[in-house]
Every structure is written in C-alpha cells, then in structure tokens.
Amino acid sequence: MSRALAIIRYLSLKALASSILQAFGVLWLVVEISSFFSPQFSTAVKSFWWLFVAIGIAAGFYRAWPRLSVSARVQGTDCTITIQVRDMFSLKNVAFVIGSNTTFDTALDDGTIAETSVQGQAAKRFYGGAVNRLDEDIVRSLASIPSQAITKPYGKQVAYPIGTVACVSAAQARLYLVAIAALNEHRVAQSSRKNVTDALPLLWESIRTRGGLDSLAVPVLGSGLSRIDATREEIIREIIRSFIPAIRAGNFCRSMAVVVSPADFTAGHVNLQELGAFMHHECMYGSSASAGALVAPVGTPQR
Known part of the structure; x- marks a missing residue:
C-alpha cells in the first residue's frame, strides 16, 4: 500500500496528459491527411480511435512513471x-x-x-x-x-x-x-x-x-x-x-x-x-x- 501511494505521489500527471493529447494529435493528423486522399481510409482510421488512445495512455504512463x-x-x-x-x-x-x-x-x-x-x-x-x-x-x-x-x-x-x-x-x-x-x-x-x-x-x-x-x-x-x-x-x-x-x-x-x-x-x-x-x-x-x-x-x- 505504501509503495502504491509513493508511486501515485510521484506520478507526473503533466507527462501523462501530454502523451494522451499527443496521441489525439497524431490521430487528427492521420485522419485529416487520409480524408484528403481517401475518405474511405479516413473512415476506417476513425474506427480505430481507441487504439490511438490506448497507445497514448501507455506512452503517457511510461513517461510519467516515477524513475528509481x-x-x-x-x-x-x-x-x-x-x-x-x-x-x-x-x-x-x-x-x-x-x-x-x-x-x-x-x-x-x-x-x-x-x-x-x-x-x-x-x-x-x-x-x-x-x-x-x-x-x-x-x-x-x-x-x-x-x-x-x-x-x-x-x-x-x-x-x-x-x-x-x-x-x-x-x-x-x-x-x-x-x-x-x-x-x-x-x-x-x-x-x-x-x-x-x-x-x-x-x-x-x-x-x-x-x-x-x-x-x-x-x-x-x-x-x-x-x-x-x-x-x-x-x-x-x-x-x-x-x-x-x-x-x-x-x-x-x-x-x-x-x-x-x-x-x-x-x-x-x-x-x-x-x-x-x-x-x-x-x-x-x-x-x-x-x-x-x-x-x-x-x-x-x-x-
């Protein structure tokens, strides 16, 4: 319990939020570019929005996790x-x-x-x-x-x-x-x-x-x-x-x-x-x- 509290205390919420926002930014960029060339591909990409969010959260926790x-x-x-x-x-x-x-x-x-x-x-x-x-x-x-x-x-x-x-x-x-x-x-x-x-x-x-x-x-x-x-x-x-x-x-x-x-x-x-x-x-x-x-x-x- 004490270890978990220490990790929460030192977890960088700024780095976590930044990584999630960056993932959304990459998603938006891919959708905008693909919609110009292929609306069908853009629609397909949008259906995988959860994957971008998952990657952003995973990267965010990696960056925000307190180093030992x-x-x-x-x-x-x-x-x-x-x-x-x-x-x-x-x-x-x-x-x-x-x-x-x-x-x-x-x-x-x-x-x-x-x-x-x-x-x-x-x-x-x-x-x-x-x-x-x-x-x-x-x-x-x-x-x-x-x-x-x-x-x-x-x-x-x-x-x-x-x-x-x-x-x-x-x-x-x-x-x-x-x-x-x-x-x-x-x-x-x-x-x-x-x-x-x-x-x-x-x-x-x-x-x-x-x-x-x-x-x-x-x-x-x-x-x-x-x-x-x-x-x-x-x-x-x-x-x-x-x-x-x-x-x-x-x-x-x-x-x-x-x-x-x-x-x-x-x-x-x-x-x-x-x-x-x-x-x-x-x-x-x-x-x-x-x-x-x-x-x-x-x-x-x-x-």
Whole structure:
C-alpha cells in the first residue's frame, strides 16, 4: 500500500496528459491527411480511435512513471553520479561507505549497534556478525590515526575525530567506515548536519589516498539512527556538493551511487525527479574553484 501511494505521489500527471493529447494529435493528423486522399481510409482510421488512445495512455504512463534511478556525468571527468532506490548491499563490485561512530563501536549483541542499521547489516553480511574480526580490521586501519581516551560505561574507550575513516577489506568488499556520530552513555548515536558536511571531504580524501579506484556506494549518511538535523534530500545534496569538487581535484573512484532505501522512497522522503535536476545542474555547472579547500588530512576535523 505504501509503495502504491509513493508511486501515485510521484506520478507526473503533466507527462501523462501530454502523451494522451499527443496521441489525439497524431490521430487528427492521420485522419485529416487520409480524408484528403481517401475518405474511405479516413473512415476506417476513425474506427480505430481507441487504439490511438490506448497507445497514448501507455506512452503517457511510461513517461510519467516515477524513475528509481537518475544519473549524470561530472563535467570534465569520466565519473558518473547516480541516485538510486534499492537495497545498497545488493550492488555488486562496489566499495561501501558506512556511517559509524567516533569510537568505532561495533557490538551487535548488546544493542550498541542496531542490526537493522547500515553498519549492522554490513557486519552481518561481510563478517557473518563476527564483530571481533571487524574490530581487528578497524584497529589495523586506525593504527596511525591520533585518538583520545574517553570514559563511557560500555564498549571502546578511545575516540577519534569526526571524519576519521577506517578502511577495511572484507572477503567480498571494501568498506569505508566514516565517523559521523558520537555515542552517549545510553548507546544512542548523536550527529548533526555539520558533522556530515565536515566528514565528507575527509572521506573523499581518505578514499583517494588509501583506497582503490572502486565504484562507491554511499547511503544517505546520518538519516537513520544518528538523529541528524537535516532531511534526507538535504543530506543527498550535501553528498553531491562535496563529491563533485573532490572528484575534479583528482580521480579516486569510477562512479558514485547515492543509495536511497526503498522504505525512504515509499515513505515520500525523497523526490528523485527534483534531486535529478539538482544533480545534473551541479555536475554541469558546480564550481571546482574550492576543491582544494575541501581536501584535508585524514583524521583532521574541518574548522
């Protein structure tokens, strides 16, 4: 029911009506021309008016049906950005960006990390829920990153700056865990729009210096349990705005997909048509003048 409502919400009535009117226009043109040369043929054509209407309606629904994916190539690069609705982990041959916390806590059994969260799903899918192996990979990745000792009643007692990235290679995929939230004493993640905008340029630079030239899959960071003070569409715009000058400053991936969960789409949180128009404009006209200012050393918060 929710999916049907979402489709109705995003159905383009303008495109539907336009296609039906175009079908009638074609019918009128054929009838007018045929009546000049052969009144009998014109009469025969008129008897099939329903076929023209059916074709117009079918074409109209095809044009008006909401798309689940929009893409654009970043001007001046070979990189394509896509916004698509699907289960992110159904993508193949990509590296996954995972929103994490400043202590890189991973425990699933005590509820520190929800199993339904993106990080929880990644831990189960790529590590079989064995977070001790994930922890070992994280420790190795962060060995040279400055940290700060903290005290909290559970989990890890070392925190890293917002934007720190742990690059781990699981059996099936490369994961980039980026710190965008802090966990409080009740295991509740708390983030903000500023945390995300500060973390994004550090994420791209970390991938540039430590990753491979993978295609990237990026969720709508902070839109789940991090309680971020921004809408999903605003977060997607921030991801695209930061990515374009970063990829123009130097190639670090083949393509980047911002992945919207089907639940968010059917709930009406995201309008792909509007976001697609924004993305095409940014890819074509977005300035690269500030690209250098967006790049900062890994683990160094933006000021």
